[in-house]
Amino acid sequence: MTTLDHAKVSESRPNPPKSLITKLNMGTGMIVGIVFAEVMYFWGKSMWDRQEAVMENRILTLSMFAWCIGFLIGIGAFIGPFRWLIGKDLTDEEQLFLAGKGQGVSRYFRYCTDHKVVGIQYLVGVMVMLGAGGTMAMMIRTNLITPGSKWVNAEIYNSLVGLHGITMIVALIIVSTGPFGNFILPIMIGARDMAFPRLNALSWWLLFTAIPVLCSAWFFGGIPTGWTAYAPLSVQAGGGMNAFIVTIIIFAISSAIAGANITTTVVTMRAKGMKWNRVPIFVIGATISVAMAIPAFPSFMASQMMAAFDRTIGTHFYDAEFGGSGWLYAHLFWIMGHPEVYVILIPGVAILMEIAPVFARSPLFSYTTAVVGLAGIVGLSFLVWAHHMYISGWLPSLNGPFMVTTEMISIPTGLLFLVLLGTIWRGRPWMKLPMLGVYALLWNFLIGGITGIYLSDVPADDYLHGSMFVTAHFHYTLMGAALTGAIAGLAYWFPKMTGRMLDERSGYISFWLVQIGFQVLFLGMFAAGSQGQPRRVADYEQAFATSDLISTIGAYLVGIGMIVLLYSVVHSWRKGKIAPMNPWGAKTLEWTVPYPIYLENFHEAPVVTSDPYGYGRSEK
Amino acid sequence: MSTSTEHVMHHDAPEVVGRRERLGVRLIIVADGAFIFAMIFSYFYLRNLNVNNGWLPADGHTFTVSSGWLLALPFIIAAISHNFGQKRRESMGVLSIVTFVVLAIGLVMQWSQLSNMPFMLAEEGGFEGAYASMAFFLGGANLLHYVLGTFVALGIAIRTKRGSSTGTHETWRLRTAGSWFTWLAISAVACAITTSFAAV
Amino acid sequence: MSDQHEVVDLPPTPGERLRNAMKARDVRITMIFGVVITAFFVFIGLWFYPKFMPEIMSESMKRGKDVIVYFTVISAPIAGLVIAIALYTLFDRHHGDTPPEEAASFRTHTPIVFVWTLVSAIFCIVAIVWGLTEMNVNSEDATANAKTALVVEVTGSQWVWTFNYPELGVQSEQLNLPVDRPVEFRVHSVDVNHSFWPVQLGVKVDANDRVTTLAHTTPNVLGTIDIKCAELCGLYHAYMETQGKVMKEADFNSWVTAQGGHVA
Incomplete structure (x- = not known):
C-alpha cells in the first residue's frame, strides 16, 4: 500500500460506513450531555432533598460530571474503546471516516481524529476563551478606574477576578501547544498524524466539555476565590466553586492525554534522518512543556478532588478543626503551579526562537544552548514551588533553600535571551508581524524576569507578596512573553493553517496598540503594588488612584488592540490574500506542503538531512 | 489500548506501533503515578502536621491494616497472571479470565470497604478527621484503578475468547497492558504501605 | 564575535580577537547604547522607584526596599546589553514581501556562551548571597529581640483584624505600637486564610486557622501604619484594613492604661 494509492482514494468520495459513528456529532453530544445532566440533577434532588450546602454541592458537581460524560458518549468518544472491549476493532472505512475524509466543514463538529482539524478546533476554542477572559479583564479594570467606583x-x-484568572490560565496553557502543537508540530517533524489520533480528539473534546461548565459558574454564584482557589476559602465558597473544581479535573485529564500524545509523537514519529539535534526548536519547546505537564498537573487534580470531597461529602482535608490544613492545598497547588507557569512560557519563547532565524536570515544561535536553557528551566521548576509560600508561615527555615533554587532559574532563562540575541545580531530583521513579537518578548520578558528576581528574594517578597506588583510581574511573563509568542506564532503559521495571509495593516495596528497599552497597564500596576495596593481588591484608597487610572487606560488600549486583532484574524481568514506555499522562505518541513494539506500531510515521507536553520551566507 | 488506526492512517510495522503505544501508556502511568504520589504526600503531610490533634481523634476509628493489604492482593495476582499469560500465549485463554475475575472480586471488595467506613460521624454525616478523609481518598483511587483494570481485563478476556487476540500487533498490546497491570499492583502496594501508618 | 577584520598570518590571541571585535562599528555603537540604557535603569532604581514606596518605618522595610533598589542597579547592565543589542539590529530593517539577503552564517560561539553563562551565574550568586544575608539579619534580629519583644496577638477573621496584647491585658481593633521597641506578631485566623500586612513595617505573614505564625520587626519612626489583608479572603477582602500608630513610649503607656490594661 503506497501513499500514492491513498492520494487517489482521497480524491474520490468514499462511501461512508453505515455505522453509528456516522450519525454522531457535536449536536448529539450536547443532547445526550444535557439529558444526562438533567437526569442526574433530578435524581440527586430526589435522593438528597435536604437544603444544605453539602447536598447542593454534591448534586451540582455530579450533574456537571454527568454532562461531561454524556457529551463524550453522545459524540462517540467511547465507541473506539467499546469496540476494542468487545473485540470488534474499527474497520478501515470507519477509521477514515473518523479522520474526516471527504467531509468538508462538518468534520470540525465531529469527533475527528485528524490533527489538523483538532488544531483548528483548539485555535477557535482558545480565541473564544481569550475573548471571554479579556472581556472580564476589561470589566475588572473598569471597576478599578477610580477608588470607590462600585461599578460592580x-x-x-x-467572581470576575477568579473567572478571568482561571479562564486565562487554561487558555494560555493551550494557546501554543493546542493550535500549533496539534496542527503544525506533526508536519514539522514529518509525521503523518499524531501517535494517538483518537486520544487527540478526546483531549480537545474533553476540554470543550469543560468550557460550558466553567461558564456556568456565573449562574451558581461565581468563583470568589481567585484562580488559586486557596482552601479553606474554596470550601466555604458557593455553588460556582463546583464548576471550577470540575473544570480543573477535566482539564487535568485532558492535558495529561495531550501531553502523552504529543510527547509520544515527537519521540517516535520523527521523519527519517531527523536526529535529536535536527528537531526544530519549537518542537523541543512544545514537547518539553507538555511533558512537564504530565507529572505536574495530577497534583492539581488531587488538590481539587480533595476540595470537592470537602465540599460534597464532609471530608476534612483543609479543615483545621479536624486535622486538615490549608498549607496542604498550597503545596499541592504550587507543586503544579510553578511548573505550570513554565508550561505556559516555554512554548511561547520556543515559537519566537523558531521565528527569529527565519526573519533575521541567520541560523539559530547555539542550538545546544537553547535546549540546555529549556531543559534547565524544566529541571529547576519542580524545585521551586514553595517560593509562593515564603510568608505562609510554613517552615520559614526552608525559605533560604527555595530562594536559592528560584534564583538559579535566572541562569537558564538568561541562556534563552542569549540565543535570541545571538540570532538577530548582525542579521537584517525582516519586519513582518511575527518578527515584531521577538522584540516585544525581549523587552517584556526582561521586565518580567528582573521583577521575578525581586520577588524570589525573601526580604523583598515580605513586602511585595500578595500586592499588585506580583500581578504585574506575572502578566509580564505570561501575557508579555507567552501570549506575545503565541500571537506571533499565529501570524507566522496563519498562511499554513488557513491558506491565507494575515492582514498586515490591521496586524501592525493591533501589535502596537496591544504592546503600548500593555506597558502602560502593567508599569502602572507595578507602581500601585510598590505603593502597597494588595491584589484582588475590589476597591482601594485615594493614594493609589493615579497608578490605577493609568493602568485602566492601558487596559483599554490593550482591549482595543485585541479587538483589532480579532477583526484581522476573522477578516483574513475569510478573504485574506491567498498565501504562497512558503511565504517566509523558511526551511522547516511544514512549509514544504501545499494548502490544503493532504489528509496524511505528505505524499512521500520526507527525509531530513540537516537541521532547519541553514540560513546565512556560506562563506566558510 | 488506545488506538488502532494504523491500518489506514499509519503504514508502520506492528513493532513500531507497539513501541509507540507502550510509550504512550507509560507516560499515562507517569501521570497516574504523580497523582498517587500527591495523595501519599498529602497523607504523610497531614499526619505529621496533626493540626488540632485532628489526624486521628482520641476515639477515632481506622480501617484495619490488613484490609489495605487484602485489597492490594487482587492487583498483585492480576499482574502476575496477566504477565505470565502474555509470555505463554497458549495459557492466555484461562489466565485472562483469571485476571478479570480476580479484579472483579477486588472491585466488589473495594466497594464494600468504602460503603462500610467505620469512621463516619453519625449525626453530621461527615468524617471523623484527616486520617478518615485520606483513607477514603486512597480507597477511592484504588476503586478507580479497579474499574480501569477490570475494563482492560474484560476486554482482553473477550478478545482472547473471540480469537481477535492474534498477530504481532496484539502481542505488543498485551505487553503494554502488562505494564499497566504491573503499575496497578505497585500503586496498590504503595497505598497499602501508606495506610499501614495510621496512628501518629 | 566575527573575525572578519584579521589578517591571516598568525592565529590571533584571545586578547587580540577581543580588541579586534571591539573595533567593529556595530559593537561600539551597541556598547554606547548599552551604557546609556544602563544609566537609565540605574536612575530608575535609585531615584525613581523609591518614590513609589510608602514611608519606611522599620529596618525590615528598609531591607526590602534596598533589595529592590540594588537588584535594579545590579541588573541594569544586563538590561542595558539586551536592549542595546535589540535596538541596534533595528537600525537596518528590511521591509517588503521577499526575505532580506542572508546574514552572516554564524551558528555558535563557545567563548561567548561560556562568558554569558559565567556572568549570569555570578549575578545569580550575588543575588542569592545578598538575599540570604538580608534574610539572616532579619531572623537574627528576631532572635536577639525575642525576650524584650512586645507580643501582639493578631487575629484575622472575615473581615476584621483584632489585636490582643496578652502581656498588657489589652484588646483592640487598632494596632498601636511604641517606637523603637521590638514587636512580635503572633498571627492566626479563625476562618479562612488571611495575610497580615502592616504596610510601612515591611513584614507580612499569613494568618492560618489554628496555627500561629510569627513576624518580627521594630518600628523606628513615628507615624501611621496601614494594615491590610494580602490574601483573598472572601467578599470584603478589599475592606479588611485598618490603621495603626507608632507612638512614643509614654503615649503608648497612657493608651494602654486608658484601655484598662496594665503597663508592664
Whole structure:
C-alpha cells in the first residue's frame, strides 16, 4: 500500500460506513450531555432533598460530571474503546471516516481524529476563551478606574477576578501547544498524524466539555476565590466553586492525554534522518512543556478532588478543626503551579526562537544552548514551588533553600535571551508581524524576569507578596512573553493553517496598540503594588488612584488592540490574500506542503538531512 | 489500548506501533503515578502536621491494616497472571479470565470497604478527621484503578475468547497492558504501605 | 564575535580577537547604547522607584526596599546589553514581501556562551548571597529581640483584624505600637486564610486557622501604619484594613492604661 494509492482514494468520495459513528456529532453530544445532566440533577434532588450546602454541592458537581460524560458518549468518544472491549476493532472505512475524509466543514463538529482539524478546533476554542477572559479583564479594570467606583459590587468583582484568572490560565496553557502543537508540530517533524489520533480528539473534546461548565459558574454564584482557589476559602465558597473544581479535573485529564500524545509523537514519529539535534526548536519547546505537564498537573487534580470531597461529602482535608490544613492545598497547588507557569512560557519563547532565524536570515544561535536553557528551566521548576509560600508561615527555615533554587532559574532563562540575541545580531530583521513579537518578548520578558528576581528574594517578597506588583510581574511573563509568542506564532503559521495571509495593516495596528497599552497597564500596576495596593481588591484608597487610572487606560488600549486583532484574524481568514506555499522562505518541513494539506500531510515521507536553520551566507 | 488506526492512517510495522503505544501508556502511568504520589504526600503531610490533634481523634476509628493489604492482593495476582499469560500465549485463554475475575472480586471488595467506613460521624454525616478523609481518598483511587483494570481485563478476556487476540500487533498490546497491570499492583502496594501508618 | 577584520598570518590571541571585535562599528555603537540604557535603569532604581514606596518605618522595610533598589542597579547592565543589542539590529530593517539577503552564517560561539553563562551565574550568586544575608539579619534580629519583644496577638477573621496584647491585658481593633521597641506578631485566623500586612513595617505573614505564625520587626519612626489583608479572603477582602500608630513610649503607656490594661 503506497501513499500514492491513498492520494487517489482521497480524491474520490468514499462511501461512508453505515455505522453509528456516522450519525454522531457535536449536536448529539450536547443532547445526550444535557439529558444526562438533567437526569442526574433530578435524581440527586430526589435522593438528597435536604437544603444544605453539602447536598447542593454534591448534586451540582455530579450533574456537571454527568454532562461531561454524556457529551463524550453522545459524540462517540467511547465507541473506539467499546469496540476494542468487545473485540470488534474499527474497520478501515470507519477509521477514515473518523479522520474526516471527504467531509468538508462538518468534520470540525465531529469527533475527528485528524490533527489538523483538532488544531483548528483548539485555535477557535482558545480565541473564544481569550475573548471571554479579556472581556472580564476589561470589566475588572473598569471597576478599578477610580477608588470607590462600585461599578460592580464586591461579589461580582471577586467572581470576575477568579473567572478571568482561571479562564486565562487554561487558555494560555493551550494557546501554543493546542493550535500549533496539534496542527503544525506533526508536519514539522514529518509525521503523518499524531501517535494517538483518537486520544487527540478526546483531549480537545474533553476540554470543550469543560468550557460550558466553567461558564456556568456565573449562574451558581461565581468563583470568589481567585484562580488559586486557596482552601479553606474554596470550601466555604458557593455553588460556582463546583464548576471550577470540575473544570480543573477535566482539564487535568485532558492535558495529561495531550501531553502523552504529543510527547509520544515527537519521540517516535520523527521523519527519517531527523536526529535529536535536527528537531526544530519549537518542537523541543512544545514537547518539553507538555511533558512537564504530565507529572505536574495530577497534583492539581488531587488538590481539587480533595476540595470537592470537602465540599460534597464532609471530608476534612483543609479543615483545621479536624486535622486538615490549608498549607496542604498550597503545596499541592504550587507543586503544579510553578511548573505550570513554565508550561505556559516555554512554548511561547520556543515559537519566537523558531521565528527569529527565519526573519533575521541567520541560523539559530547555539542550538545546544537553547535546549540546555529549556531543559534547565524544566529541571529547576519542580524545585521551586514553595517560593509562593515564603510568608505562609510554613517552615520559614526552608525559605533560604527555595530562594536559592528560584534564583538559579535566572541562569537558564538568561541562556534563552542569549540565543535570541545571538540570532538577530548582525542579521537584517525582516519586519513582518511575527518578527515584531521577538522584540516585544525581549523587552517584556526582561521586565518580567528582573521583577521575578525581586520577588524570589525573601526580604523583598515580605513586602511585595500578595500586592499588585506580583500581578504585574506575572502578566509580564505570561501575557508579555507567552501570549506575545503565541500571537506571533499565529501570524507566522496563519498562511499554513488557513491558506491565507494575515492582514498586515490591521496586524501592525493591533501589535502596537496591544504592546503600548500593555506597558502602560502593567508599569502602572507595578507602581500601585510598590505603593502597597494588595491584589484582588475590589476597591482601594485615594493614594493609589493615579497608578490605577493609568493602568485602566492601558487596559483599554490593550482591549482595543485585541479587538483589532480579532477583526484581522476573522477578516483574513475569510478573504485574506491567498498565501504562497512558503511565504517566509523558511526551511522547516511544514512549509514544504501545499494548502490544503493532504489528509496524511505528505505524499512521500520526507527525509531530513540537516537541521532547519541553514540560513546565512556560506562563506566558510 | 488506545488506538488502532494504523491500518489506514499509519503504514508502520506492528513493532513500531507497539513501541509507540507502550510509550504512550507509560507516560499515562507517569501521570497516574504523580497523582498517587500527591495523595501519599498529602497523607504523610497531614499526619505529621496533626493540626488540632485532628489526624486521628482520641476515639477515632481506622480501617484495619490488613484490609489495605487484602485489597492490594487482587492487583498483585492480576499482574502476575496477566504477565505470565502474555509470555505463554497458549495459557492466555484461562489466565485472562483469571485476571478479570480476580479484579472483579477486588472491585466488589473495594466497594464494600468504602460503603462500610467505620469512621463516619453519625449525626453530621461527615468524617471523623484527616486520617478518615485520606483513607477514603486512597480507597477511592484504588476503586478507580479497579474499574480501569477490570475494563482492560474484560476486554482482553473477550478478545482472547473471540480469537481477535492474534498477530504481532496484539502481542505488543498485551505487553503494554502488562505494564499497566504491573503499575496497578505497585500503586496498590504503595497505598497499602501508606495506610499501614495510621496512628501518629 | 566575527573575525572578519584579521589578517591571516598568525592565529590571533584571545586578547587580540577581543580588541579586534571591539573595533567593529556595530559593537561600539551597541556598547554606547548599552551604557546609556544602563544609566537609565540605574536612575530608575535609585531615584525613581523609591518614590513609589510608602514611608519606611522599620529596618525590615528598609531591607526590602534596598533589595529592590540594588537588584535594579545590579541588573541594569544586563538590561542595558539586551536592549542595546535589540535596538541596534533595528537600525537596518528590511521591509517588503521577499526575505532580506542572508546574514552572516554564524551558528555558535563557545567563548561567548561560556562568558554569558559565567556572568549570569555570578549575578545569580550575588543575588542569592545578598538575599540570604538580608534574610539572616532579619531572623537574627528576631532572635536577639525575642525576650524584650512586645507580643501582639493578631487575629484575622472575615473581615476584621483584632489585636490582643496578652502581656498588657489589652484588646483592640487598632494596632498601636511604641517606637523603637521590638514587636512580635503572633498571627492566626479563625476562618479562612488571611495575610497580615502592616504596610510601612515591611513584614507580612499569613494568618492560618489554628496555627500561629510569627513576624518580627521594630518600628523606628513615628507615624501611621496601614494594615491590610494580602490574601483573598472572601467578599470584603478589599475592606479588611485598618490603621495603626507608632507612638512614643509614654503615649503608648497612657493608651494602654486608658484601655484598662496594665503597663508592664
